[in-house]
Amino acid sequence: MDAKQQQLESALHAAQMYYYQNLPMKKIAAELQVSHSTVSRLLSWARNQGLIEIRINDIRGRANTLEESLKLHFKLQQVQIVPVPEIAGEHAWQERVAKVAANTLNQVVESGMILGVAWGGTMNLVAANLTPRSLVGVQVVQLNGGEIVSNPSVNHAGWLVSQFANNYEGKAHLFPVPTFFDYPETKEALWRERSIQQVLDLHRQADVLLFTIGSSQGQMMSATYMGNYLHENDFTEMAQEGVVGDIANIMIRQDGSYAGIPLNERACGPNLELFRQVGRSICVVSGYNKLAGLRAALAGGYVTDLILDEPTAHKLLASITA
Template sequence: MPRQQSLNNSDSLRAAQMYYLQDQTMDAIAHELHTSRSTVSRLLSAARNSGLVQIQIRSPRERTPELEREIRKRFGVDAHVVPVPDTLNEGEVLERVALQAARTITPLVDSNAIIGVAWGSTLSAVSRHLRQKSTHDCTIVQLNGAGNTRTSGITYASEILRRFGQAYSAKVEQFPVPAFFDRPETRVAMWQERSVQRVLRLQERMTMTVFGVGSTDADVPSHVYTGGYLDETDLDELAASSVVGDVATVFFRADGSDNGIALNARSSGPPLALLRNVRRRICVVSGVSKINGLRGALAAGLATELILDEATARRLVEDSATELPTNR
């Protein structure tokens, strides 16, 4: 009887390399690995589900590769464009993008990584599609607090973090502070606490961040704008400062600048300068209605990799005929 092997990443990788790169049959792989053909089939399925193998179908008439090249050329980021039909609503598009994002992120996660994760509608969707990958000494750290006057936000944010931690066998570090403090001086005092400084030091050592782009006018509203985090005075203040979006509750304008935006002094999110220092910064965006926030985030140099739907990618390329100055 052939020896049955456990379904781990090493076995899956070896089987996938033989099948996809060496054109070996499943029978030949089973013989070499001393296992059964059915086990090889499961290994190949595990390789696809974990993101070790990503299958792409390219039509000669499809614009996706062209859009990815144009975005890289114009904005200096690696783009992953998700083809979706124009008939889908934004909720359905979000699910398609979230699934692709989860499959793209997993192969990039390494052991000993410190991964900053923002909370929000987009990351909540991404977290539901994450696949298992074994790592060691990996840490998931919350990028910004989630509390407000209505709720602690712990349940909502912790569920997203829990899914990331569970997927990658990682330690989870929550950030149990408000999303926005009532006064800037309160944040300054809170940032002196040793328990808070421990989380801040982790954020300073992040090797990867994963985040969406918040927008006030998206068809699928960003959680920060619908969850009681901002009142009418805050929203008026953002409009007066020409804010187009946020990343982890830190706001910016269309040109990527964030100086003089008063609400940022009360935000628990990381400074944009800190985010720009992280080696790998994965931005996930779904929906054309977030285009202004996305352009602002790109102008600010916040992303090294971008995962977005095809319609938004087309709009991004078409609207970039007149380049905006960047604040990198």
């Protein structure tokens, strides 16, 4: 038996004794003839490899919960509020929300599915927290083109899509186009190319769309607005059009509308009607600066599933009950 197989066997034995038999780590260490710290590392490795899945059955009455209130008001399939103290700060909120989103995605994606992913800082964190699953025939397609060239904390779009695809032993489909074109005519011409049409077809066939809300406000400004993709006149135009955020680089107004915004004619993102038509449209959001954009996305009907930090969730509920 090689070393990798031995590690797998030991991890499975440790997990079964710890979770099925409720044995303490000291007892497991004695039975496996290893140290206490080795048992801890084996259990951690087993979780990271997807050998262990933990499920919490929430049996509380749902009528008055924050999640249920948002779910009913916005007519969503699922709402997950991530508990996190407000004092922890927005970076900690984002980290925790990303971990929950990664776990949720593993419960949603199945063999044969097409997953569409919009790149960005939040999705970068989700990708970093994925737990491997062995599936068959999964395809992961990039929803919006471009790469983040001036923010070293965010991995480029190609890495991001490949990370999701590798996690499910699937195939990655990249979307090699600029974030924003200089001229609408250039985009129109490129959109007629067969290679681009193939990616756009995958967008339309997607079973699940995973995205966040882009925002040009606050300390945690979205990557789109920090990448030198937009000029000063673009921001002026956005203000004149009442833009409050974006979904995969498509700008939206407070009511969720996007038609008639000139910048969208040059944007690389998908038709937002896809988000209304797909079976699962999972929006992962963290931070007060994304609240206006989130409300717009909900008003537009682009979200079926919402994963949100608790402080922002309270602000969202307050904004609709005021």
